[in-house]
Structure formats: C-alpha cells, structure tokens
Amino acid sequence: MIWFSALVLIPLMAVVVTAIDGGWDVFWSTITSGQTSAAIKLTVFTALGVTVVNVVMGPLIAWVLVRDRFWGKSALEVLIDIPFALPTIVAGLVLLSLYGPDSPLGIDIANQRPAVFLAFLFVTLPFVVRMVQPVLEELELDVEEAAASLGASRFTTFRRIILPSLAPAIAAGAALSFARGVSEYGSLVLLSGNLPFKTEVTSVRILSSIENDNVAAAAAVATVLLVISLTVIVLLDVIQRRVAARG
Amino acid sequence: MSIEVSGLNKSFGDFVALQDVSVSLPTGQLTALLGPSGGGKSTLLRIIAGLDKADTGSVTIEGTDATHLPAQKRNVGFVFQHYAVFKHMTVAKNVAFGLEIRKRPKAEIAERVDELLRLVHLSQFAHRLPSQLSGGQRQRMALARALAVEPSVLLLDEPFGALDAKVRKELRDWLRRLHDDVHVTTVFVTHDQEEALEVADEIVVINEGRVEQVGTPDQLYDEPANDFVMSFLGEVTHLAGTAVRPHDIDVATAPLLAGAVEGTVSRMLRVGFEVRLTVLTVGGEEVSVVLTRTHARSLGLEVGATVWLTVTAGATVVPAMRPSLAG
Numbered sequence: 001m002i003w004f005s006a007l008v009l010i011p012l013m014a015v016v017v018t019a020i021d022g023g024w025d026v027f028w029s030t031i032t033s034g035q036t037s038a039a040i041k042l043t044v045f046t047a048l049g050v051t052v053v054n055v056v057m058g059p060l061i062a063w064v065l066v067r068d069r070f071w072g073k074s075a076l077e078v079l080i081d082i083p084f085a086l087p088t089i090v091a092g093l094v095l096l097s098l099y100g101p102d103s104p105l106g107i108d109i110a111n112q113r114p115a116v117f118l119a120f121l122f123v124t125l126p127f128v129v130r131m132v133q134p135v136l137e138e139l140e141l142d143v144e145e146a147a148a149s150l151g152a153s154r155f156t157t158f159r160r161i162i163l164p165s166l167a168p169a170i171a172a173g174a175a176l177s178f179a180r181g182v183s184e185y186g187s188l189v190l191l192s193g194n195l196p197f198k199t200e201v202t203s204v205r206i207l208s209s210i211e212n213d214n215v216a217a218a219a220a221v222a223t224v225l226l227v228i229s230l231t232v233i234v235l236l237d238v239i240q241r242r243v244a245a246r247g
Numbered sequence: 248m249s250i251e252v253s254g255l256n257k258s259f260g261d262f263v264a265l266q267d268v269s270v271s272l273p274t275g276q277l278t279a280l281l282g283p284s285g286g287g288k289s290t291l292l293r294i295i296a297g298l299d300k301a302d303t304g305s306v307t308i309e310g311t312d313a314t315h316l317p318a319q320k321r322n323v324g325f326v327f328q329h330y331a332v333f334k335h336m337t338v339a340k341n342v343a344f345g346l347e348i349r350k351r352p353k354a355e356i357a358e359r360v361d362e363l364l365r366l367v368h369l370s371q372f373a374h375r376l377p378s379q380l381s382g383g384q385r386q387r388m389a390l391a392r393a394l395a396v397e398p399s400v401l402l403l404d405e406p407f408g409a410l411d412a413k414v415r416k417e418l419r420d421w422l423r424r425l426h427d428d429v430h431v432t433t434v435f436v437t438h439d440q441e442e443a444l445e446v447a448d449e450i451v452v453i454n455e456g457r458v459e460q461v462g463t464p465d466q467l468y469d470e471p472a473n474d475f476v477m478s479f480l481g482e483v484t485h486l487a488g489t490a491v492r493p494h495d496i497d498v499a500t501a502p503l504l505a506g507a508v509e510g511t512v513s514r515m516l517r518v519g520f521e522v523r524l525t526v527l528t529v530g531g532e533e534v535s536v537v538l539t540r541t542h543a544r545s546l547g548l549e550v551g552a553t554v555w556l557t558v559t560a561g562a563t564v565v566p567a568m569r570p571s572l573a574g
Contacts, residue, residue, distance in 0.1 A: 145298050146331040146389075148318040150345035150396055160344075164335045244335055 012226065019223040022216030030220040038197045039205040040221070042116065044228055046201075047181030050120040054177045055170055058128025059136075065129070066136045080130070083123050088186030091122055096190045111193035116201060119188035120181040127180065128173030135169040164244045171240035175233045182225055249274040249400055249432040250295060255304035257290055257456075264290040265301070266456040272400075272434060272449075274309075277426045279447035280436045281479070287456040288436045289404055295434070296402050297321045309399045324393030324431075328405040330385040332377035338388050339364065339373040345396035363391040366425070383414040394429065403435035407442070419446055440480050444468070452476050469563055477565050484535040485567050486528075486556060493537040495562030498524070499555045500546055507555035510534065515543075515550050526554060 019027055030036060065077060083091065095118060097103075100110045109115045139162065147157040185203040192199040202221055209218035250272040257265040264287045272278050280288040293299040295306055297318035305314040313321050333341050339360050346356045364370045367387040369380075377385055386406060393401060406422075407415040423446045426433055437443050443450050444464045452459040452467065452475075460472040471477035474490050484493045487508055499507065510528035517523075522543040524536040534556060548554070558564055 140329070140331065142327045142329060142331040143333065145318070146325065146327060146392075147333075147344070149296055149298070149321075149323055149325040150392070151319050151322075151348050152344075153319060156348060161333055 015219050015222050015226065018215060018219035022220070026216055027220045027223075030217040031224050035196045035200070036205055036217075036221060039200045039202050040224060040228075042113070042200070043182055043202040043225075046113075046116050046120055047178050048232075050117060050124055050181050051174050051178045053121060054124055054128045055174050058125075058173055058177075059132050059166060059170060061129045062132040062136055066133060080126050084126050088123060088184070089190075091187040092119065092190040095119055095122060095187065100191060110191055111195055111199060113199055115191040115193075116188050116199055119191060120184055123184055123187050124177035124180050127177040128170060131169040131173035131176070132166055135166055139165060167240045167243040171236045175236050178232050178236075179229050182229055249309055250434070251305075251307040252291070252295065253305055253307075255291070255294060255301045255306075257287075257294065257299070257301050263456050265294075268304070268453075268456070268458055270451055270458055270461060272432065272451075274432050275430050276448040277423070277433045277435070277446060279443035279450045280434060280453055281440060281443040281450050282438065282453035282459075283479070284438055286454045288438075288453045291453065292402050292404050292434060292436050295400075296323050296325045298325070322396070322399050324396065324398035324401040326386070326389050326393050326401070326403040326406050328408045330377070330382070330389050330409075332385055332389065334377055337374050337376060338369060338380070341377065341388055342391045342395050344392060349396070359395060363395055366394075366428075367391045381414075382410050383418055386410065386418065390425075394431070398431065401431050401433045403433070405436050405438070408437075415442075422446060444480070452479065454479075471563065471565055474565050474567055477563070482535070482537075485532065486534050486558060487530075487532075488567055489558065490565045490567045491558050491562060493523070493535040495559045495564075496534065496536045497557045497559050498526075498536060498538060498546060498548070499557070500548075500552070502555045504555070504557050507557045508532075508534075509553065509555055512548060512550050512552045512554060515548065522548075524548065526556060528556070 031040065061080070065073065065080075086094075095115075096110065098105065099107050099115065099118065101108055109118065143161060144157055147161050152160070183203060184201070185207075188201065189204065192201070194200045194204045202225055206218045206221050209215075209221065250270075252271075253269040255265050255268040257263075266287075268287075268291060280291060282288045290299060294301045295308070297313065297316060297320075301314075305312060307313060308321060308323070333344065336344070342360045342363055343356050346359060351359075360373075361370070364373055367390060369384060369388055369391065372380060372384065372388075377388065380388065390403075390406075407418050410418065419442055422435075435446075444467075447464060449461065449463055450467055451461045454475055460467060460476045462470075467476060468480055471480065474483075477483055477490055477492075482493055483490050484496070485491070486496060487506075502509065508528050508530070510526040510532075512524055513527045513533075514525035515522065517540065520540055521537055522540055524538070524543075526534045526536055528534060536556065546554075
C-alpha cells in the first residue's frame with residue numbers, strides 16, 4: 001500500500017496541489033483560454049473516437065487470431081505488438097514518411113486533424129486485442145454448443161454468451177487505449193505539426209507551458225486530463241458491468 | 248422409434264471414428280452407448296445432436312429427417328461432461344435461457360424454471376452463480392437447462408465422468424429415478440460398464456467405430472455377441488479356447504468329468520467372502536477362478552494342489568477370438 005502510494009498517489013497529489021496553488025482564477029483562466037480548451041477538446045474527442053474504433057476492431061482481430069487458422073497467422077501475432085515495442089517517436093517517423101508530404105501512397109495528411117487520429121490509432125491498436133485474446137482462448141467451445149442446442153442462433157450466442165464474457169476485457173482494453181491516447185506525444189508531434197487551435201494536443205500544450213516556465217498552467221491542464229481519464233475509466237466499468245449482467 | 252441412425256460414417260483425417268453405424272433407439276427409454284474411450288460413442292452422440300456432421304449416412308429424430316438440420320432446430324437437449332455452464336448467469340437464468348430465446352411469456356418462464364429447479368433439487372440455489380455450486384450440482388443444473396425446452400430427446404455425453412466416485416453413484420441412481428418420472432427418450436454415453444448395466448434399459452456397445460451389440464443389460468451379460476462384449480461387461484478368463492467368467496468354472500480335486508482340464512493352483516488370494524485362484528494348466532494356460540470361501544475350504548485347496556477345471560453347465564461361453572497368452 002505504501003509502495004502503491006509512493007508510486008501513484010503522491011505524484012498525482014503533487015500535480016493537483018500545484019494546479020490549485022496558483023489559485024482558482026489562474027486555474028480557470030488557463031483551461032478556458034481558447035488555445036488550451038481547443039487542445040483539450042481535440043485530445044479527448046480524438047481519444048474517444050479511437051477508443052470506439054478499438055472496441056469494435058479489437059475483439060474482431062482477437063477473434064480471427066484465436067478462432068481462424070490461416071497462412072501467416074504467427075507473423076500477424078507479432079505484427080500486432082509492434083506499436084507496443086516501437087519507440088513512439090519512431091512510430092511518428094514511420095507515419096510521417098508514409099502519410100506526410102512525400103507520401104508514397106499519395107496521402108498527405110500532415111498538419112491536419114486526421115494525423116492525430118491516425119497516430120492515436122496506431123499506438124493504441126494492441127490494447128483491446130491483447131486484453132480480449134486470452135479470454136477468448138479460455139472460452140470453452142462446448143458452452144457455445146450448449147447455447148446452440150438450446151436453440152440460440154449464432155448472433156444470439158454471441159450477444160448473450162460470448163460478449164458478456166468478453167466485456168470486462170474489452171472495457172479494460174478500452175480504458176488503457178483511451179488513457180494512452182490522451183497522453184500520446186511522440187507518435188504525433190512530427191505528423192500533426194502541433195498547430196494551435198487545429199492539431200495541437202494537450203501533451204504538447206503541457207510541454208510548451210513548461211518551456212514558458214508556467215508550471216501552474218501545465219499542472220492545471222494535467223489535472224483536467226486526470227479528471228477526464230478517471231471519469232472515462234469509471235464509466236467504462238459501469239458499462240462493462242451492465243453488459244456482463246445482461247447476458 | 249425415436250432416433251434412427253443409419254449407415255453413418257465419420258472420419259477425422261485418417262482416424263475412422265464411425266464405420267457404417269446403424270442403430271434404432273426406442274421412444275421413452277434410457278439407452279447407454281457403452282464402449283472404451285476413443286471408440287466413437289461420443290462422436291455418434293454429437294452427430295445425433297447436430298454438433299458434428301457425418302460424412303455419410305442419415306439421422307432421423309421422431310420421424311423427421313434431421314440429417315441436414317442444424318443443432319438449433321433439432322429440439323435436442325444436450326448435457327456435456329464438463330457442464331458447459333453459462334458462467335455469468337445465475338442458476339435460474341441458465342435454466343431459463345432456452346425458454347427466453349423462444350420468447351415465452353415471463354410468467355410462464357418463471358413457473359417452468361421453478362418447477363425444474365425443484366425437480367433437480369436446486370431451488371435454494373436459484374440466485375447463485377454456477378461457480379458457487381459443486382460439480383454434481385452444476386451437472387444437475389445443466390440437466391434442468393436441457394430439459395427446460397422440452398426436448399424430444401435428451402443426450403448426455405459422459406455426464407458423470409468429471410465427478411468423484413461417490414457423487415457419480417448418487418447421480419446415477421438419481422438419473423434413473425428422474426427418467427422414470429420424466430420419460431423423455433434419453434441416450435447417455437459412458438465407458439463405465441457398471442453405470443450402463445445399472446441405469447440403462449438398453450445398451451449399445453460401440454468399439455472402434457462399430458456397433459458390437461445392442462441389447463438389454465441382461466442380454467448383453469448373458470448372451471454376449473463376442474469376446475469383446477463379454478470382456479467389456481465383466482471379468483473374463485480363458486479355458487480350453489473359450490472365454491468364460493471366472494465364477495463359471497467348476498473346480499474338482501479328482502478327474503471326475505470327461506474334458507476336465509488338469510492344472511496346479513499357482514496362486515490363491517482371499518478377498519472378503521470370495522477366493523481367487525490362479526491355475527496353471529498342463530497346457531500352459533493361466534486360468535482365473537473365483538469361488539466362495541466355504542467352497543474353497545470344503546475342497547481343501549492350497550497353493551500347489553492339483554485340480555481339474557470344467558466350465559459350469561449352462562454358463563455363458565464365447566469362443567476366444569484372440570490368441571491368448573495370459574489365458
């Protein structure tokens with residue numbers, strides 16, 4: 001417990017204290033300033049969007065990996081983990097060379113909002129897949145057969161038997177993927193261009209506050225992110241309980 | 248006839264699981280598919296349920312051709328060896344599942360679930376999760392779940408195989424009583440001959456993908472079709488080229504009868520009320536003989552004694568198919 005407190009709670013408290021230190025007015029004016037609130041909005045909504053995509057695609061990919069046999073499956077297994085293993089700045093460089101001004105695909109999204117979305121998507125892809133996969137492997141086939149022999153269609157079996165079993169894993173993966181999105185820095189700085197009001201995200205905003213020696217402003221933004229992340233994680237937990245109980 | 252299976256063949260790669268299997272299972276009876284592990288009995292059951300597809304052959308359930316019907320449409324109750332519970336649902340919800348899918352009115356479902364849980368003695372556990380039940384209770388819940396949809400046939404795949412011996416025996420008796428109450432055509436797979444003999448009205452013996460014999464427990468025990476059926480249903484020994492049960496051999500201390508085989512007692516073991524002898528015949532066969540303690544005492548038997556063996560008149564005898572070294 002002490003270990004946990006030292007590692008997690010004390011730094012979190014320090015951020016909140018620093019934010020409040022500057023006084024309520026400073027806090028409020030910082031986060032409501034046009035540039036900062038635009039950055040917060042962009043970050044949160046993009047992270048939410050990416051999380052939704054992951055919630056849909058993650059279980060699908062996990063399903064294919066667990067249930068299907070095909071050529072190159074083990075290669076795909078390794079590929080899934082690349083966003084985990086790659087230093088994020090390297091990922092940024094890869095994205096820049098692929099979707100930047102010199103794109104070999106002819107897709108140039110540099111300095112545009114889709115760049116942020118893409119970078120988030122890239123780094124968060126493995127979370128849901130890797131959370132769902134082991135649970136799916138544990139699911140016994142005879143449970144699905146039991147549902148079938150009771151008259152359940154494939155769809156009903158999925159909705160009432162499989163999905164409720166996967167819900168906790170999907171929720172955990174979604175929470176991780178959202179938190180990672182909100183905090184992402186390295187993979188997007190190169191491609192997004194960090195244009196204020198357009199493609200600047202909160203992590204970049206925090207960094208520039210620090211560079212301008214405005215620790216209070218940085219802490220204020222950090223506190224807002226903290227609150228949003230906590231809310232999303234709690235919400236996901238509530239949703240997951242609902243789905244698991246509905247079965 | 249409730250279930251008609253004819254000409255079924257099924258292979259998994261090189262492995263032939265079923266080979267031209269045809270059986271008719273009568274309505275309202277409790278039938279056991281008995282045989283050693285890997286003999287194809289579970290495959291047969293799964294094909295009847297529609298969980299596996301046969302390569303060739305047909306399955307008819309209650310007069311309708313079910314060969315190409317998916318499992319969902321066969322109206323078959325299936326109970327799995329490892330219970331296959333829906334872990335995230337309460338016991339009552341598990342039992343209600345099939346009825347909810349059929350969109351029955353809520354009140355009707357509640358009433359039926361109540362009735363079934365009473366039948367399987369789980370009323371007080373209705374709101375527990377399956378993980379809070381013992382293995383035997385989980386299997387009873389699975390049985391109630393399968394019975395809820397009023398299936399035309401109930402199929403059980405080694406239903407008591409994962410339970411310990413005591414619970415297995417209790418559930419076996421209970422299944423027999425349940426069947427006498429509910430009367431649904433029931434087929435269960437087992438590799439335990441005692442279970443089959445005790446519970447079933449009729450037994451289908453399956454070995455290496457083929458039906459060896461079909462009959463009542465008495466028929467199988469008294470008139471086994473071959474050496475395999477005989478040895479699978481009880482202890483067997485070989486005397487003068489025939490397979491015979493060890494308690495169906497008469498022991499004499501003098502060559503009174505023609506055709507008696509001479510031998511020496513090489514081992515003598517007293518277990519409770521019976522005495523087990525191993526007799527080494529002059530022909531080099533090792534024959535096991537079981538007699539009562541009183542009888543052995545009256546003959547004055549001991550290790551090294553010379554005896555003459557004959558098969559008891561009227562005993563079940565089958566010609567030995569495989570050359571036997573150990574007798």
